[in-house]
Amino acid sequence: MFVLLKNRKVLVGVIVACLISGVAGYYFSSAKTPVQPKTPAQFKANSILGDNPVSASAQLCEIEYNRAPDYVGKKCRVKGRVDHVYVSKKGNIFLDFCKDYKTCPFSAVIFQDKAKFFKPYEYEGKDVEISGLIKTYQGRPEIIINDPSQIKIK
Numbered sequence: 501m502f503v504l505l506k507n508r509k510v511l512v513g514v515i516v517a518c519l520i521s522g523v524a525g526y527y528f529s530s531a532k533t534p535v536q537p538k539t540p541a542q543f544k545a546n547s548i549l550g551d552n553p554v555s556a557s558a559q560l561c562e563i564e565y566n567r568a569p570d571y572v573g574k575k576c577r578v579k580g581r582v583d584h585v586y587v588s589k590k591g592n593i594f595l596d597f598c599k600d601y602k603t604c605p606f607s608a609v610i611f612q613d614k615a616k617f618f619k620p621y622e623y624e625g626k627d628v629e630i631s632g633l634i635k636t637y638q639g640r641p642e643i644i645i646n647d648p649s650q651i652k653i654k
Contacts, residue, residue, distance in 0.1 A: 565597045568606035568641040585624045627654040
């Protein structure tokens with residue numbers, strides 16, 4: 501009986517050693533791809549284009565703000581004059597391109613968590629280019645601005 505008990509201990513020891521060496525072998529031998537740091541140009545392209553680290557100008561269509569409804573779902577550079585800047589009670593910033601935002605074919609939005617990076621009133625009455633993905637909110641086209649590099653004053 502002592503031999504049988506001793507063999508079980510040896511068997512359990514061998515199994516545990518195999519498991520440990522298998523896990524360690526897998527962990528240490530699996531090839532890990534080093535992460536390359538992004539260049540400033542890639543960060544800028546990522547903020548405008550998502551994860552595509554290509555030049556922003558190579559991927560963006562260029563349109564006037566009144567053509568935005570035809571480009572929903574596309575990444576564009578939208579040109580126009582900011583007629584009115586509105587800051588909501590919650591701190592969201594709206595750049596409106598028409599006197600009546602409800603009938604305007606395009607607007608740009610900066611949510612309050614990003615607002616600290618912008619000086620919104622410097623855009624009022626100026627010709628600008630806004631880059632990004634055109635989406636719809638309540639049936640109206642808009643670009644959500646997350647980074648100051650998305651707005652250029654012309």
